[in-house]
Amino acid sequence: MASLQLSNLSKSFNQTKVLEGLNLMVPEGEFIALIGPSGCGKSTLLRIIAGLDEPTSGDVLLDGQWVNELSPRERKVAMVFQSYALYPHMTVFENIGFNLKISKIPRQEIRQRVTQTAAILDLEELLERKPSQLSGGQRQRVAMGRAIVRNPNLFLFDEPLSNLDAKLRVQMRDEIKKLHKAIKTTSIYVTHDQVEAMTLADRIVILNDGVIQQIGTPQQLYNTPVNPFVAGFIGSPSMNFLNGKWEDDHKTAIILKDGTKLPAPVPKSNTHFDASTQNDILIGMRPEHLHLRPAMSEDIQVKGVLDHIEPTGAQNYLKVRVDGQIITATDLQQSQLQSQQPIELAIAHKNLHFFANTAHE
Amino acid sequence: MQNVKRSAHTPKTQTLARLAKLNFLAFGIVITIFPFVWVALMGTHTRSEIFSSPPPFYIGDNFIDNYYKLLEIMPFWLVLWNSLFISVMGTIGAVFFCSLCAYGFFAFEFRGKNIIFTLMIASMMVPPALLLIPFFLTVQFLGILDTHFALWFPAIANAFGIFLVRQYMVTAISKDLLDAAKVDGASHLRIFLVIVLPLIKPVLATLGIVMFIGLWNNFLSPLIVLSSPDKFVLTLALRSVQSLGDSPWGAVMLGTFLSMLPLLIAFLFFSKQIMAGLTAGAVKG
Numbered sequence: 114m115a116s117l118q119l120s121n122l123s124k125s126f127n128q129t130k131v132l133e134g135l136n137l138m139v140p141e142g143e144f145i146a147l148i149g150p151s152g153c154g155k156s157t158l159l160r161i162i163a164g165l166d167e168p169t170s171g172d173v174l175l176d177g178q179w180v181n182e183l184s185p186r187e188r189k190v191a192m193v194f195q196s197y198a199l200y201p202h203m204t205v206f207e208n209i210g211f212n213l214k215i216s217k218i219p220r221q222e223i224r225q226r227v228t229q230t231a232a233i234l235d236l237e238e239l240l241e242r243k244p245s246q247l248s249g250g251q252r253q254r255v256a257m258g259r260a261i262v263r264n265p266n267l268f269l270f271d272e273p274l275s276n277l278d279a280k281l282r283v284q285m286r287d288e289i290k291k292l293h294k295a296i297k298t299t300s301i302y303v304t305h306d307q308v309e310a311m312t313l314a315d316r317i318v319i320l321n322d323g324v325i326q327q328i329g330t331p332q333q334l335y336n337t338p339v340n341p342f343v344a345g346f347i348g349s350p351s352m353n354f355l356n357g358k359w360e361d362d363h364k365t366a367i368i369l370k371d372g373t374k375l376p377a378p379v380p381k382s383n384t385h386f387d388a389s390t391q392n393d394i395l396i397g398m399r400p401e402h403l404h405l406r407p408a409m410s411e412d413i414q415v416k417g418v419l420d421h422i423e424p425t426g427a428q429n430y431l432k433v434r435v436d437g438q439i440i441t442a443t444d445l446q447q448s449q450l451q452s453q454q455p456i457e458l459a460i461a462h463k464n465l466h467f468f469a470n471t472a473h474e
Numbered sequence: 475m476q477n478v479k480r481s482a483h484t485p486k487t488q489t490l491a492r493l494a495k496l497n498f499l500a501f502g503i504v505i506t507i508f509p510f511v512w513v514a515l516m517g518t519h520t521r522s523e524i525f526s527s528p529p530p531f532y533i534g535d536n537f538i539d540n541y542y543k544l545l546e547i548m549p550f551w552l553v554l555w556n557s558l559f560i561s562v563m564g565t566i567g568a569v570f571f572c573s574l575c576a577y578g579f580f581a582f583e584f585r586g587k588n589i590i591f592t593l594m595i596a597s598m599m600v601p602p603a604l605l606l607i608p609f610f611l612t613v614q615f616l617g618i619l620d621t622h623f624a625l626w627f628p629a630i631a632n633a634f635g636i637f638l639v640r641q642y643m644v645t646a647i648s649k650d651l652l653d654a655a656k657v658d659g660a661s662h663l664r665i666f667l668v669i670v671l672p673l674i675k676p677v678l679a680t681l682g683i684v685m686f687i688g689l690w691n692n693f694l695s696p697l698i699v700l701s702s703p704d705k706f707v708l709t710l711a712l713r714s715v716q717s718l719g720d721s722p723w724g725a726v727m728l729g730t731f732l733s734m735l736p737l738l739i740a741f742l743f744f745s746k747q748i749m750a751g752l753t754a755g756a757v758k759g
Contacts, residue, residue, distance in 0.1 A: 160653075163653075163657060165653050165656060165657070184656070184659075185656050185657040185659070186656075186657075186658075186659030190657065191657065192653075192657045194650045194653070194654055195650075196648060196650045198648065198651050198653065198654035199654075200651065200654075200655075200669060201673065202672045202673060211655075211658050211660075212657075212658035212659050215658060215659045215660055215664070216659060259654075259658070
C-alpha cells in the first residue's frame with residue numbers, strides 16, 4: 114500500500130494540452146474515482162500514474178518517492194484494463210500467475226498465491242480455461258485476479274465495468290467494493306459513470322478538459338458543487354439551470370426572464386461563489402428537490418406548463434416548460450397529470466444553487 | 475414474398491448450380507496439376523519415349539535408369555541439401571527478424587516512423603531484375619562470392635515480410651495487451667517472445683512458406699553468385715545439365731519432380747496455418 118501524490122502534472126501531445134497543472138494527494142488506502150466526460154484526460158492521467166506514459170511536466174510521487182522515471186513494475190502498480198487485456202493464449206492460471214513468474218517467484222508459491230486469489234474471486238473451477246471460454250463477468254474477475262495476486266502498492270482501474278451488461282455491472286461494483294474493504298489497497302478508479310463513482314469512491318475527482326474541477330466526497334460534490342459543470346455532472350437526472358439577473362442595484366432578488374422573482378442566495382459556508390460580484394447568474398435546481406406542491410415558507414415557487422411525462426416505474430419525471438426552457442422534476446407520487454396543464458413546483462431555498470453564468474461573459 | 479423467393483431456388487436449379495461450380499473447380503484443378511503429373515510421368519521414361527508421338531501418358535519402366543543417370547550428371551543429393559540449407563536458414567532468419575522488426579514498427583512510437591515504413595514499402599516496388607547488378611557488386615565487395623551465405627543472409631530482412639507481419643499484428647494484437655504485460659513487469663523482449671510470437675503464429679507460418687518457396691525456387695541470384703558445381707542449388711544444377719547437346723530429359727524430369735517434393739511436404743504441414751494467416755483480419759471483429 115502506498116500514498117500517491119501528483120504535483121503540477123501536465124501532459125500535452127504535440128500542441129494539444131491533455132492535462133494541465135494537476136495537483137492531487139491520495140492518502141494510503143483511499144479509494145479515489147476519477148470521472149469526467151470522454152476525452153477529458155482521465156485515462157491519460159491513469160496511464161501516467163501507471164508509468165505507461167510520461168508526463169510533459171510535473172511529478173508523480175508514491176509514498177513520497179519521486180517515481181517519474183520508474184517503470185510500471187518498479188512502481189509496483191497493478192492495472193485493470195477496460196478491455197481486460199487477458200493473454201488469449203494462456204490459461205486463467207497462467208494469466209493470473211504471469212507477473213509472479215516474471216518476478217521469479219518459486220513455482221510452489223505461485224501455485225499457492227494464484228489458488229488463493231482464485232478462491233477470493235470465485236474462479237477456482239476456471240483455472241484451466243482459456244479467456245475465450247469465459248463469459249464477460251468471468252474475464253473481468255480474471256483481470257482483477259491478475260491485479261490483486263501481486264499485492265500491489267496501487268490499484269488502477271480503467272473503466273473496468275463498461276463492457277458488462279447493466280445487471281452484471283451492479284454485481285461487479287459490489288464485488289469491487291467488498292474487495293477494497295478486505296484488502297484496503299490505495300485505488301484509483303476511472304469511469305464516466307457517476308453512479309459507479311458515487312457508490313464506490315471515498316473521494317471523487319472531477320476532470321474536464323484536463324483540469325480538475327472539484328475534489329470531494331460524493332456528498333460534498335452533490336451538495337456543494339463549485340461550478341455548473343460539476344453540478345450538471347453529478348446527480349441523475351442532471352441539475353436544471355435557469356438564467357437570471359439581479360432585479361435592481363440593491364441585489365435583494367434575482368429575476369428570471371419570465372418575471373419570476375427569486376430571493377437572493379444565502380451564502381453557503383463552503384461555496385466559493387460570491388453572487389454579489391456577478392451580473393448574470395445561473396440558478397441550479399436538482400429534479401429531486403423540485404416538488405409538485407404549493408410553496409410553503411422557506412420555499413420558492415416555480416411556475417410552468419407540463420410538457421410531457423417520462424415514467425420510470427418508481428417515479429415519474431415531469432418535463433416542465435419554465436422560462437422558455439424545459440426543466441425536469443421528480444414526481445414520487447406519480448400524479449395523474451395532463452400535458453399542457455399549468456404546474457406549480459416548490460423548492461426549498463436551501464436547495465437552490467447559484468453560479469456565475471460564464472457563458473454570457 | 476416468401477413463395478417468390480423460394481421458387482428461384484428449386485432443388486433442380488440448385489443441383490445445376492452446384493454441378494456447374496464443381497465442374498469449374500475440377501477444370502481448375504486439372505489445369506493446375508497437369509504440369510506436375512506430366513513431369514512425374516516423364517521421369518519414368520527414356521528420352522526417345524518422351525519425344526515419341528503421341529507422348530506417353532502413363533507410368534514408364536525407366537525410373538531406376540533415370541535415377542542413376544541423374545546421379546551421374548549431377549551430385550543430386552548434395553545439390554538438394556544445398557537448396558534445403560539455404561531455404562531453411564533464410565526462412566528461419568526471415569521469420570524471426572521480420573517479426574522482430576515488425577514489432578518495432580507496431581509497439582514503439584518514434585520520430586520518422588511513418589517515413590521509414592513508407593520507404594520500406596516503396597522499396598518493394600523496385601523490379602528485382604534491376605537489383606541484380608548492385609547485388610552482385612555488393613556480394614563481390616563483401617568477398618562472399620560463391621558462398622551460400624550470400625544467398626540466404628540478405629533474404630532475412632525483407633520489406634514484404636516486415637509489412638505482412640506488422641499488418642497482422644495491428645489486427646490481431648490490442649495495444650492494451652502490451653500495456654498489461656508492461657504493468658506485469660515484462661521487458662520488451664519478453665513481451666515479444668512470450669506474448670506476441672504465440673499470437674502471430676498464423677502469419678509466421680504464411681511468411682515461412684512464402685520465404686521457403688521463394689528461396690527454393692530462386693534461380694537468378696544463385697546464377698550470378700555461385701560458380702563451383704558442388705555449391706550449386708537445385709534450380710541451377712537442373713538448368714546446367716540442359717545445355718548439353720543430348721539432354722537426358724528423363725533424368726532431368728525425375729530431378730525436377732524430386733525437387734518439388736520438399737515444398738509439397740512443407741505445404742501439407744503448414745497449410746492450416748497458412749489459410750488462417752491469409753484470411754486473418756477478414757473475420758476478426
